[in-house]
Amino acid sequence: MGGAAVKWRLTLTEPEIGQEEIEAVTRVLQSKWLTMGAVVADFEQAFARKMQVRHAIAVNNCTAALHLAYVAAGVGPGDEVIVPDLTFVATASAARHTGAEVLLADVVSEHDLTVDPRSVESLITARTKAICVVHYAGFLCDMESILKLASHRGIMVIEDAAHAPFASKSLGGETKFAGAIGDIGCFSFFGNKNMTTGEGGMLTTNSDELAARMRLLRSHGMTTLTYERHKGHASGYDVLEPGFNYRMDEMHAAFGLAQLAKVDRMNERRREVTAWYREALVDNPRVVVPFLDRPLSESTCHIMPVLVDSPQEVRDRLKEAGVQTSKHYEPISWFTAYQGAASRTKEIADRLVTLPLGPSMTEEDVQLVAGLL
Numbered sequence: 001m002g003g004a005a006v007k008w009r010l011t012l013t014e015p016e017i018g019q020e021e022i023e024a025v026t027r028v029l030q031s032k033w034l035t036m037g038a039v040v041a042d043f044e045q046a047f048a049r050k051m052q053v054r055h056a057i058a059v060n061n062c063t064a065a066l067h068l069a070y071v072a073a074g075v076g077p078g079d080e081v082i083v084p085d086l087t088f089v090a091t092a093s094a095a096r097h098t099g100a101e102v103l104l105a106d107v108v109s110e111h112d113l114t115v116d117p118r119s120v121e122s123l124i125t126a127r128t129k130a131i132c133v134v135h136y137a138g139f140l141c142d143m144e145s146i147l148k149l150a151s152h153r154g155i156m157v158i159e160d161a162a163h164a165p166f167a168s169k170s171l172g173g174e175t176k177f178a179g180a181i182g183d184i185g186c187f188s189f190f191g192n193k194n195m196t197t198g199e200g201g202m203l204t205t206n207s208d209e210l211a212a213r214m215r216l217l218r219s220h221g222m223t224t225l226t227y228e229r230h231k232g233h234a235s236g237y238d239v240l241e242p243g244f245n246y247r248m249d250e251m252h253a254a255f256g257l258a259q260l261a262k263v264d265r266m267n268e269r270r271r272e273v274t275a276w277y278r279e280a281l282v283d284n285p286r287v288v289v290p291f292l293d294r295p296l297s298e299s300t301c302h303i304m305p306v307l308v309d310s311p312q313e314v315r316d317r318l319k320e321a322g323v324q325t326s327k328h329y330e331p332i333s334w335f336t337a338y339q340g341a342a343s344r345t346k347e348i349a350d351r352l353v354t355l356p357l358g359p360s361m362t363e364e365d366v367q368l369v370a371g372l373l
């Protein structure tokens, strides 16, 4: 990469990995059954149970999950998919890989960085096949409005829940989890996520039909898997349609099971850290803290975005003090490969800085960052 590595006093985020993960992965290695076996099945079942959905399908990352979701939703050439302008590029690129066109929707406001249902509505055409929402920073989108827009038009709703594993909200008197509200949920277990497996992802759905198609496509479109043949339950296979290799292996699933057991506690810690930030920054006239009117109990507090007038100056200043920052995100419309700017998003993204946030941060860490701001 070149250049000396910066020695951070406070990094943007850090995963919490203990002896449980090390032992779980070691047990898999010692078993010598390395992929698509009982541990992946256990991880899927445990995730589905906790998420209160009928199906969870483990994959090798969230980008693969998104691609499978779009394909299973029937998205293809000639179709349009609406995604937020303010998201990681994978939300859009996975749709583009189906041959569909991507339209970019605006955020609600500087106080709510989730996608604005009114902007989504303005982009709907006869060719709209799917809407993919992102529960930005771990705060749920206005799913009631999005579902209302989609349901009577026969549009699929995909939830990119990469930021929001086990964020929940009461909808219609029932507690619902992010990723279990629309047709398909997509999760990321990348190294910086609320629960991690290094690389990894999960699909969730209550539809038996969508689940069957995504399972099939995850592993080459094959009707039986190596493990079933190993167990003597099958001896051959057919290929029903050309698929992909988007499988998760047993080591990652073991890692994921250990993380799943502590994700609620880690999310709770993130809420605590976010509450300290809110308290320290709420009266700072130079900083806008988004989502202040949303209860933290409904969020997974994945990242800590704030808006400032001179973001580069702020980032340089924090870097000098050894504090790592980031930006979530450069809007998709900013990239050469995409067009169709959502104007409000651009103006807001120009002021975004992401502050450090992780389950191991202390109140002193937050005071240090707030002091610099």
Ligand SMILES: Cc1ncc(COP(=O)(O)O)c(C=O)c1O
Pocket (backbone or CB within 6 Å): 061, 062, 063, 064, 087, 088, 090, 091, 134, 160, 162, 163, 187, 188, 189, 190, 200, 201
């Ligand atoms: C909102 C969002 N969508 C999709 C992804 C892609 O996830 P993965 O790296 O697991 O493919 C990420 C990861 O950074 C993300 O933040």
